[in-house]
Amino acid sequence: MTREGWLLRLEALPLPHAPVIVDGGANKGNVAARLLAAFPQARVEAFEPQTRLVRKLAKRFAGDVRVRAHALALGETETMLPLAVMNRPTLSSLLPPTGILGKYAGEALAVTDTEQVAVARLDTVLACADVIKLDLQGYELPALRGATKLLPGVSVVVAEAALLPLYAGQALLPELEAFLKAFGFRLDGMYDFFRDAGGRIVSGDALFRRV
Numbered sequence: 001m002t003r004e005g006w007l008l009r010l011e012a013l014p015l016p017h018a019p020v021i022v023d024g025g026a027n028k029g030n031v032a033a034r035l036l037a038a039f040p041q042a043r044v045e046a047f048e049p050q051t052r053l054v055r056k057l058a059k060r061f062a063g064d065v066r067v068r069a070h071a072l073a074l075g076e077t078e079t080m081l082p083l084a085v086m087n088r089p090t091l092s093s094l095l096p097p098t099g100i101l102g103k104y105a106g107e108a109l110a111v112t113d114t115e116q117v118a119v120a121r122l123d124t125v126l127a128c129a130d131v132i133k134l135d136l137q138g139y140e141l142p143a144l145r146g147a148t149k150l151l152p153g154v155s156v157v158v159a160e161a162a163l164l165p166l167y168a169g170q171a172l173l174p175e176l177e178a179f180l181k182a183f184g185f186r187l188d189g190m191y192d193f194f195r196d197a198g199g200r201i202v203s204g205d206a207l208f209r210r211v
Contacts (some may be wrong), residue, residue, distance in 0.1 A: 003130045004034070005191035006158050010028055011038050013209065015155060016130055018042060022122065024074050025135035025160075027090050029057045030066035035133075042066060045126060049083055051090050066103035074143035075119040084110035085113040095167035096120070121146035126197065133158040135205075142174055142204055143198030151183040154210070161190070161206040173206060180208045 006177075016121070018041035023032050026046035046061075047070045048054040054071045061067035062165055073094060075082065079092050084108040085092045094117075097109045122132070122143065129150050134140045140159040157180060161173040171179075185208040193204040 004031075004205065006189075006207045007038055007190065008096070008174045009189060009207055010131065010158070011154060012088070013156060015039070020045065020128060021154075022132040022134075023047065023130050024122075024133060025137070026057055026069070027135075029060045029067075029138055031133065032057075032061070036064075036066060044068070045129070045136065046070065047072050047074055047122075049115075050085065051104055051115060053090065054082040066139050070120075070125065071118070072125070073117050073139070074122050074146060074171065076111070076121065076142040078121060078124065079119050080116050081119050083115045083117045084111045085115060086110065086193075087112050090112075091137065093139065093167055095138040095169055098165060098168050123147050123149035126150065129157045130154065131158070135160045138162070138170035139172035141179060142162035144176070144179060148183075151180075156210070157185060157208040159206050159208070160203060164172040164202050166203065175185070177208075178207065184210050186211050 020043050021035055021070040022045040023044055026032055026048040032044045032046050042069045046067055047151055048057050054069055081094050083092050084096055132154055134143050159176055161176050163173055188207045188209040190204040191208050193201050196202050
């Protein structure tokens with residue numbers, strides 16, 4: 001089982017023996033499985049709003065008390081929002097893809113379906129977390145704003161971060177860095193870069209560590 005670069009870094013950091021890990025944008029559960037391989041005593045709170053995917057997620061971990069699947073999107077306000085499902089069936093976002101996606105990432109992603117999904121603040125669903133991982137296709141900053149009551153107790157935040165706006169209204173890496181700095185985090189490293197056809201870095205997984 002392969003592991004992302006940020007996960008290898010996470011394993012090297014001082015965390016509780018049984019950390020509570022948030023997997024935001026859990027998809028079908030591949031990252032959750034890797035987290036459990038790295039931290040067998042962890043409790044993974046997995047959030048996936050797309051109905052088809054969260055059903056697969058729940059089925060995959062049925063009977064595993066370490067994983068709890070939430071059919072929710074993460075954001076700043078509790079509401080219902082349209083989720084754009086794109087022509088890659090595991091890719092969806094609360095933000096519409098922009099033309100810049102086609103220009104810099106090499107392929108414009110068409111929206112093939114729209115699903116109304118429930119959005120929740122993370123700090124109203126959970127009382128605590130040690131690690132927050134977010135892969136929300138541009139919606140990372142609203143999700144962090146919805147976790148402000150949890151952040152003082154969090155050791156590590158891993159967030160997909162773009163250097164170019166792939167989605168309309170997306171907060172880029174400097175905005176994420178500034179927001180988390182106010183809560184005592186610093187950027188520890190960038191991992192698993194996505195590059196355009198010219199070799200320029202478009203996005204990556206940013207690991208923020210409490211100072």
